[in-house]
Amino acid sequence: MxxxxxxxxxxxxxxxxxxxxxxxxxxxxxxxxxxxxxxLNSVVETSAKFAAIPDNQGRDNIASHALVDIINTAKADLSVFMNAATGQFFVGESGTELLFRMIRTACVNAPKGSKVIGSSIEHPASRSAAHRWAEIAGLHYVNVQHDGETGLVTADDYRAAMTPDVNVATIVHASPVTGMGMDVAAIARAIRDISPDCFIIVDGIQHAAHGQLDIDSYGVDGYAISPYKVFSRHGYGVAWISDRLTALPHDQLIDAPSEGWEFGTRDTGSYATMSDVVAYFDWLGAQVSEETDRxxxxxxxxxxxxxxxxxxxxxxxxxxxxxxxxxxxxxxxxxxxxxxxxxxxxxxxxxxxxxxxxxxxxxxxxxxxxxxxxxxxxxxxxxxxxxxxxxxxxxxxxxxxxxxxxxxxxxxxxxxx
Incomplete structure (x- = not known):
């Protein structure tokens, strides 16, 4: 301890x-x-290092190849940190922006007249996106009321409001107002019991610094974090999306690779600082356990x-x-x-x-x-x-x-x- x-x-x-x-x-x-x-001090040092590098990814030179390798390493580190065997990681403007993008994509691809479900305990990042894009896409928003006394919303609360025509669902992993953590895996199971193909998107921004991240166990399609709330810095967000969410038609450049979700040249330093965060958790785990597996x-x-x-x-x-x-x-x-x-x-x-x-x-x-x-x-x-x-x-x-x-x-x- x-x-x-x-x-x-x-x-x-x-x-x-x-x-x-x-x-x-x-x-x-x-x-x-x-x-x-x-x-983290290591994040400060890494940020300064990469801020000075003029090269971009995707060029045929040694520096560019090194930047691509650093990004790929960071994505591999994130897959271990968040335990995601499939899907992909990418960075964007912020955790909020990434939630909007994932929720927007799921909503505009849902059948008209179907439903979006979310809860009243959620941060406005996910609630606002779900309300806005449900209205634009011709969907019906269903609100699951949280328990004010406990600050929680449960799987049973979601189950009571679920119907088979729910195509998009949002969940907050932890509330930034009450500090209470939700059982994401149980809520996702309750949703899929009634609507197996529902796209489920999770706001993990408040939770990320405080305990386990285990995407493979959740059964969801999208998960966003804000690195400045988990020991990195401001200026970017990190999202994980499932293969099925990756494959949905989404905002991208004409004739660009269909699996791409990033816009423009991203900051290699943002990826590199996530490797610093993962290395810190790895170091701490070695101090509190005898484990040899990362x-x-x-x-x-x-x-x-x-x-x-x-x-x-x-x-x-x-x-x-x-x-x-x-x-x-x-x-x-x-x-x-x-x-x-x-x-x-x-x-x-x-x-x-x-x-x-x-x-x-x-x-x-x-x-x-x-x-x-x-x-x-x-x-x-x-x-x-x-x-x-x-x-x-x-x-x-x-x-x-x-x-x-x-x-x-x-x-x-x-x-x-």
């Missing part, structure tokens, strides 16, 4: 840029990981990350040392409940009689970075049914420490008055 290995936590933290200090603010605790995780080490890293982040959120909720936890502070309310096994490294709260913006400002003044979520086009689908105008999102990753949690609890406890 990571929390019993302080030397390992130090080694982990040493691999990330700005782990304990902001270049603008100075010393700070970073609990804004759901807005974008810390960046995929097995990555799985071990995922289990260790999930267990440690659960330890940190438990400390936040139940208290650590002599400090009371969030559940013991009468002025604090925890969204989706104090005891929720679906939680993935995120606790959202409201403070009684104190606007969330004021709480975030106070924490910032104490060097603790968090974020406000408002009942707007990003989070209103989750907060409005709870009667909340906003909340404070405290999001962590496995490089955070119990001491950082204690400092957060100290400040929040002082706000009781």
């Amino acid at each position: 990571l929390h019993t290995s302080p030397g390992l936590i130090d080694a982990i933290r040493s691999r990330f840029a700005h782990v304990d200090a902001c270049p603008f603010q100075g010393p700070r605790i970073f609990f804004e990981n759901a807005g974008g995780a810390l960046t 995929r097995a080490r990555i799985e071990a890293a995922g289990r260790a990350i999930h267990a440690y982040e659960t330890h940190l959120t438990d400390a936040m909720i139940n208290g650590t040392g002599n400090l009371p936890g969030l559940r013991d502070m009468d002025h604090i309310t925890i969204l989706a409940g104090a005891d929720n096994p679906a939680r993935e490294g995120l606790v959202s709260i409201v403070v009684r009689d104190t606007p969330s913006a004021q709480v975030v400002t106070r924490l910032n003044q104490e060097g603790i970075r968090t974020h406000i979520r408002k009942a707007d086009h990003y989070s209103g689908n989750v907060l409005t049914p709870l009667g909340l105008s906003d909340c404070i999102r405290i999001s962590l990753c496995h490089y955070n420490t119990e001491q950082e949690v204690a400092q957060l609890l100290t400040v929040l406890n002082e706000m009781a008055g």
